[in-house]
Amino acid sequence: MTTQHQHLVYGHATAHDCFAFADAGTATEEAAEIRALAAARTWGEARQVRMTHLSHPAGPDCYEPEDGYADDKPFDITEVGAVKDGTWPRMVTERAFTLLPQDLQDRYGKRQVTVHSGDYLEIPLAGEAELLAELRRRGYEVTRDDELINLLDGFSLGKLAS
Template sequence: MTTHNPNAKRLVYGHAQLHDCLAFADAETAVAEAAEITAIASARTWGEARQVRTMQVWNPVGPEYHDPEDGPADDEPFDINKVGSVADGDWPPMVAERAMKLLPQDLQARFGTSEATVLNGDILEIPMDREAELVAELRGRGYEVTRDDQLINVLDGRGFSPLVG
């Protein structure tokens, strides 16, 4: 039985299918982020999507990012892939970029490679075959690390992304 250290940095990680590498997220917020992404992506109408209130991610059709006067009416059917920021790959933000903020610099350099994407900035590409060694290193430094491939891929928009082929 493992004991929970309240001072430990908690991470969730998994195989990010879109970039075929390990990706990391903050375990404190990942589940709430995924719920917000799912709520927006699964909205049936534009009005329903606009009404999703978020605390962890930005709503790409919320009033601060999308003017309802310039788009579909609230009662029109909603398709997340018709939203510009989704079609451009900007929403949700790429999960593989988070390791650049979450992992210590020396581990980023040792286990990953910074790779530029065509339009959306850099990601830290960590090969899947480095998983055991990296996870052991993180745990040795006091991190609590849990693997959850499904959660990582929800955070990456895997269920609806037009970039998924």
Template sequence: MTTHHPNTRRLVYGHATNYDCLAFVDGDTAAGEAAEIRALAAARKWGEARQVQMTHLSNPAGPECYEEDDYPDDAPFDITELGAVVEMSWPKMVTARGLDVLPQDLQDRYGEVVLTVHDGEYLRVPLDGEAELVAELRERGYEVTRDDDLINLLDGLGLGSVTA
């Protein structure tokens, strides 16, 4: 693992397939979030799904979402049938995170805010701005890594085929 200055902002970005644009996320939490998504996707019974420990994300199979009476612990679990996943409200739209992690002036220059009917707004960063934007972030001291698979996993793409 590369060492980095404690004040360095780490970003992971990639091509978000669902939106056909670049998405930027916090590099310090991305791997942990991905592990939580993989763990929930790997659950085969409701009991397992309920017990997945979530630090970064909320558990859409957790007790605040579903009663145990509705789905006993030994009932089969399929992440693609969860209401929040079907509605595409979990995990949070990956392209919305750029609004939190990118400096405002770079959002204005390289992206555009798009308002969706159901999920609020997200930052659309066209693919052709990648080289310039990444260069500018690095000049400002950001550590920037491209990982398309991670970005799309964080967006919930292909959850049914995710294995732990």
């Protein structure tokens, strides 16, 4: 058994009705990027949002001003192609595959396959106490933050923009 010294944030991912995990070291910065993009009022503002942790679904390599996305044209994050088709941001529930030890994935979760967005680890809400105890025993620091997890999952992006 390997001992880790990693800080994870976890929460109830509403879209999949299960737990999801994220790296606490980058989660708040990723959330700030999502909030900044959602707050953009024009395509020009959206293009200016700096993304260091996430891909930029409204960046200049995706939407060119000369293709009808002029800098002064109103921006709505829910109308961005990657957001509409559910590929941005990536499902927060898939992060458990890289963050949790394989034996805990096998014991507490179940791989679920989606047609368009790839696989995710479904971790039932009922196993919370046991999974957290095991993670902490292995040296993980674990903090619950449902709001952060759902923001990272892109849940309710339209509400952020209004």
